Each structure stands twice: as C-alpha cells, then as structure tokens.
Amino acid sequence: MTSPEPPEKPKLDCREVLEEVYLYLDAECSDVRRDVIRDHLDECSPCLSEYGIEQEVRTIVHRCCSNEKAPDEVKARLRQKLSAIEQVSEIFSEVAERDR
Numbered sequence: 273m274t275s276p277e278p279p280e281k282p283k284l285d286c287r288e289v290l291e292e293v294y295l296y297l298d299a300e301c302s303d304v305r306r307d308v309i310r311d312h313l314d315e316c317s318p319c320l321s322e323y324g325i326e327q328e329v330r331t332i333v334h335r336c337c338s339n340e341k342a343p344d345e346v347k348a349r350l351r352q353k354l355s356a357i358e359q360v361s362e363i364f365s366e367v368a369e370r371d372r
Contacts, residue, residue, distance in 0.1 A: 284312050289319050293326050 284292075289312045295301040296309045313320045342350075 282308055284308055286312075286316060286319050289313065289316070290322055293323055296323075297327060297330060 289309055292301065292305070292309060296306060299306070301309070313323055
C-alpha cells in the first residue's frame with residue numbers, strides 16, 4: 273500500500289501574485305497562501321523583480337517615516353471622529369435591539 277500523494281498546491285497567475293504581494297510582505301495571508309506565492313516568485317522572474325521593487329519601497333518608506341509623529345491637533349481630531357463613530361454605532365445598536 274502506498275501513501276497518498278500530498279495535494280498539489282494551487283497555481284497563481286502573475287496578476288494574482290502582484291495583487292497579493294503586500295499581504296505576503298506583511299505576513300497577512302495564510303501559510304499555505306504564502307507558500308504558493310513564494311513558489312510563484314521563485315519561478316517567475318518578472319514577478320520576483322516587481323516583488324523586490326515593492327519590498328525596497330516599503331523599506332525606504334519605513335526608514336524615512338518611522339520616526340514621524342502625528343501633530344497633536346490631528347490626533348485630537350481623529351479621537352473626536354472615532355468617538356462620534358462609536359456613539360452613532362451605539363445608537364444604531366440600540367435601535368436594532370428595539371426593533372427585534
């Protein structure tokens with residue numbers, strides 16, 4: 273009796289890989305999906321080149337902007353907007369509960 277062969281990994285086309293390259297770079301996709309994307313990058317030099325460009329851009333942006341701090345007034349406005357959104361959300365939740 274022979275052991276069953278592992279299922280074949282799905283193949284991605286270049287468009288799919290390039291659409292998901294940021295998910296891959298940020299490790300925001302499943303391990304299986306990362307493996308599939310990595311396999312494609314290993315086999316496709318145009319995509320690998322594009323991936324390298326994306327990775328370099330991310331590195332430069334991080335290096336240039338990692339010490340940047342938002343001004344206090346921007347932080348205050350964001351807090352106000354988030355608070356307003358939270359209040360509206362609570363009102364909608366209360367209305368939904370009453371309508372049940």
